[in-house]
Amino acid sequence: MSSSINLTLKIWRQPHSDALGSLETYTLDHISTDMSFLEMLDVLNEKLTKEGKDPVAFDHDCREGICGMCGAIVDGVAHGPEKEVTLCQLHMRHFKSGDTLVIEPFRSRAFPIKKDLLIDRSALDRIIQSGGYVSVNTGGTPDGNSIPIPAKQAELAMDAAACIGCGACVASCPNGAAMLFTSAKISQLALLPQGQVEGKERALAMVAQMDSEGFGNCTNARECEAVCPKGISIRNIARLNREYLTAVLSEG
Amino acid sequence: MWFVRFVTSSIGKKLVMAATGLLLFLFLLTHAAGNATIFMSSAVFQDYADELHSHPLIVLVFSSALLAVLLVHIGVGLYLFYENRAVSNNRYVVSKRVVKNSLASATMPYTGLFVLLFLVIHIFGFTFSPKDVPISSTVRDMLSNFFYALFYITAFIALTFHLSHGLWSMLQTFGVNHPRYELFIARLSLVLPLFFFLIFGGIAFYFMTGLGANY
Ligand code: HEM
Ligand code: FES
Numbered sequence: 428m429s430s431s432i433n434l435t436l437k438i439w440r441q442p443h444s445d446a447l448g449s450l451e452t453y454t455l456d457h458i459s460t461d462m463s464f465l466e467m468l469d470v471l472n473e474k475l476t477k478e479g480k481d482p483v484a485f486d487h488d489c490r491e492g493i494c495g496m497c498g499a500i501v502d503g504v505a506h507g508p509e510k511e512v513t514l515c516q517l518h519m520r521h522f523k524s525g526d527t528l529v530i531e532p533f534r535s536r537a538f539p540i541k542k543d544l545l546i547d548r549s550a551l552d553r554i555i556q557s558g559g560y561v562s563v564n565t566g567g568t569p570d571g572n573s574i575p576i577p578a579k580q581a582e583l584a585m586d587a588a589a590c591i592g593c594g595a596c597v598a599s600c601p602n603g604a605a606m607l608f609t610s611a612k613i614s615q616l617a618l619l620p621q622g623q624v625e626g627k628e629r630a631l632a633m634v635a636q637m638d639s640e641g642f643g644n645c646t647n648a649r650e651c652e653a654v655c656p657k658g659i660s661i662r663n664i665a666r667l668n669r670e671y672l673t674a675v676l677s678e679g
Numbered sequence: 680m681w682f683v684r685f686v687t688s689s690i691g692k693k694l695v696m697a698a699t700g701l702l703l704f705l706f707l708l709t710h711a712a713g714n715a716t717i718f719m720s721s722a723v724f725q726d727y728a729d730e731l732h733s734h735p736l737i738v739l740v741f742s743s744a745l746l747a748v749l750l751v752h753i754g755v756g757l758y759l760f761y762e763n764r765a766v767s768n769n770r771y772v773v774s775k776r777v778v779k780n781s782l783a784s785a786t787m788p789y790t791g792l793f794v795l796l797f798l799v800i801h802i803f804g805f806t807f808s809p810k811d812v813p814i815s816s817t818v819r820d821m822l823s824n825f826f827y828a829l830f831y832i833t834a835f836i837a838l839t840f841h842l843s844h845g846l847w848s849m850l851q852t853f854g855v856n857h858p859r860y861e862l863f864i865a866r867l868s869l870v871l872p873l874f875f876f877l878i879f880g881g882i883a884f885y886f887m888t889g890l891g892a893n894y
Contacts, residue, residue, distance in 0.1 A: 439772075450772060503775030534770040599777070601785065602763035603770075604689070634688055643766035644689045644759050647848040648784045653777040662856045668690055669854030675685045 431457045432524035436471065438483055439531045444539050450529065460520035464507060465490060465497060467519055485544040492516040492656065495591030498598070499544045500531040505595035505654040513593060513656040533598035536641045537605070548594050550640040551608055555592075557636035558629040559612040561621050574620050587614035589657040596651035596659075602643030607651035609637050610667035611659045617670055627674035634671050692755055697852035699752035700845050706745055711878045717885070721815040721894050728814045753795060760788040783844035790841040797834035819886055819894065828887035835880045842872035 433456045441448030455474070458467050465487050472482035488496040497514040501507035507517045522528070532540050537550040590611035597605045613633060616622025622629075645664065652661045685691040713731070716724045732738060776785070783790075804827075808817045822828045847868040850856070855864070885891040 437772075500771055500773075503771060503773040504777060529773045531771050531773070536766045601767060601776075603766040606689075634690055635684075638689050641766070642689075643763045644692060646759070646763065646784065646787065647844075647851050648781060649778045650776060650781075661851070662858075665851050665854045665856035668693070668852055671688075671690045672694065672854065675681060675688075675691070678681075 431459050432519065432522060432526070434458060434467075434522065434524075435527040437527065437529045438543070440483070440543055441532075441540055443542055448540070448543075450531075458519055460518070460522075462519045463490065463515055464501070464517040464519065465515045483544060484542040486546070487515060490515040493591060495593040498533050498593045498595055500529075500533065500598060502529055505533065505599045506593075506656050511656055511658050513591070516656075533594050535594070535597045535603040535605075536643075537603070538594060538597065546594070548592070550642070551592050551594060551597075551605065553640065554605065554609055554633055554636045555612060558625070558632035559616070561616060561625065576619060580618055584615050584618040587611045587618065587659065587663055590615075590655075590659050591657060593656060595654050595656060597642065599650045599654045600643065600645070601648050601650060602646055604645040604651075605637050605640070605642040606645040606664050606667065607655065607659055607661065609633055610661075610663035613670055614663040614666050617666065626670060627678040630667070630670040630674040631678060634667075692759055693852045695751065695755050696759070697849040699748045699755070700849050702748045703745075703752060704842070704846070704849075706748075707875055711875055714882060715878055717815075717818065717882050717891075717894070721819070724818075725813055725815040749798075753791070756788065756791055783840045784848070786840060787844060790837040793834060793837040794841060797831070797837075800830070818882075819891065822883050822886035823889075825887055828883040831883040832880050832887075835876050835883070838879075839872040839876045842875065843868050846871060 434454070436453045436455060437450045438453065439448055440451045453471060453475075455467070455471055458470065462470070465485070468483060468485060475482045485499065486496045488494040490497070492513045492515060495513075498506055499514055501514070501517075506512060506514050507521070509517050509521055530544065532538075532544045532546050533548075534540075534546075538546045538548055540546050588611075590608060592608060594608070596607035597603060600606075613630060616629065617626050647661075647664075649661060652659065686695060713727055714724075716727045778784075804821055805814070805817065808814065822831065847864060850864055885894070
């Protein structure tokens with residue numbers, strides 16, 4: 428059975444990167460509790476468009492929790508109050524009629540706001556570009572099982588590879604650090620034999636890029652892990668620290 | 680040079696914090712062991728102090744090294760604090776921390792600075808105390824003052840918080856985080872700081888309450 432709720436939204440509106448932004452208040456009635464959070468924003472945007480106003484800009488793509496495009500801070504928490512879901516997979520049944528929701532963009536010095544809730548996360552892409560890949564040429568397509576990998580190791584690598592790069596970790600870190608993201612991208616390769624060949628160069632290059640993008644320094648506050656929609660563990664950060672230390676002591 | 684690149688990187692700075700933190704931790708162990716002799720008697724404590732200071736070179740080398748470690752720990756800690764504030768101050772209109780028990784981690788720079796204030800007072804009170812009064816009497820006289828002892832106990836509470844996050848954080852920074860040891864490390868991060876609190880706080884309490892009147 429579906430029911431509907433009435434909401435008051437306070438949304439960060441900012442025309443472009445250099446403009447001053449502020450919270451604007453909107454009321455939205457008869458929102459079906461079966462809607463996702465983004466569908467609720469769609470309803471708002473339709474209403475704004477009909478009124479001849481500028482719709483709220485927000486990022487989205489797959490709307491099934493796998494692409495990493497969506498995300499906003501809802502009442503102070505990245506991707507809203509539910510554990511391990513992206514904003515697109517958060518449903519309105521988790522809210523009550525009469526609730527006031529404050530919706531702000533993911534913020535970090537390294538994430539300039541483009542418009543409203545839309546941010547530029549290309550700093551994360553540049554961390555990947557600096558070394559988050561395997562570049563060893565292997566000739567023809569290798570046989571799938573030519574390198575045996577223990578199931579447990581493969582599972583750990585898959586857990587790290589679940590990172591969708593949404594940026595919630597950075598947005599929630601009290602220091603704006605990108606350690607959880609970088610550690611997941613390093614771990615998914617460092618855990619597999621194919622990734623170990625370039626392991627040291629990768630750790631050095633990705634950490635150097637991360638530092639140069641203007642992210643903060645990790646203080647092990649654990650907020651990143653708590654808000655990650657994919658449940659990425661800070662055990663990956665411990666692994667990154669180990670990878671980086673061995674690389675810096677023995678590389679070059 | 681690799682070393683410069685290392686200590687100026689974000690992870691390098693964390694490792695410097697962790698390594699100096701570990702050394703300070705080890706110092707606290709020796710300091711707690713030595714001071715625990717107070718619970719025996721003033722004579723035993725005086726003997727320990729006299730024995731220690733009968734080797735002035737050991738004391739000089741040890742305390743200079745300790746000072747250097749402390750200065751690096753404080754310097755890098757404050758630098759990180761300053762850098763992180765520049766990135767993240769007041770980012771959101773509404774912000775909420777999801778992690779429970781985040782008090783110790785959120786207050787690291789403040790508990791650290793309080794310990795620093797304590798250290799300055801502590802060193803001026805005891806290390807540079809008048810040479811003609813035996814140290815065992817100085818300790819009793821100073822800590823018998825209610826407010827002086829209360830300040831000591833407050834500082835030890837701050838230290839307990841600092842160490843409870845510090846110990847866990849240090850291991851995480853060194854890359855020690857494994858499901859098998861998770862519970863053990865969580866307990867250690869509680870038990871060891873409390874152990875320090877019992878010994879150091881106990882000494883202040885001992886004199887403050889008059890329990891140690893005829894020590
Ligand atoms: C005297 C003034 C002190 C100041 C200003 C200070 C400051 C700091 C700061 C800012 C951090 C970083 C916190 C973080 O990463 O979130 C830290 C970490 C730490 N401190 Fe201190 N501290 C002081 C004294 C001490 C003492 C006396 C000890 C031990 C006996 C100690 C042990 C540690 C440890 C083990 C860490 C964790 C290292 C890590 O981040 O991995 N500190 N301190
Ligand atoms: S839109 Fe793809 S994860 Fe939310």
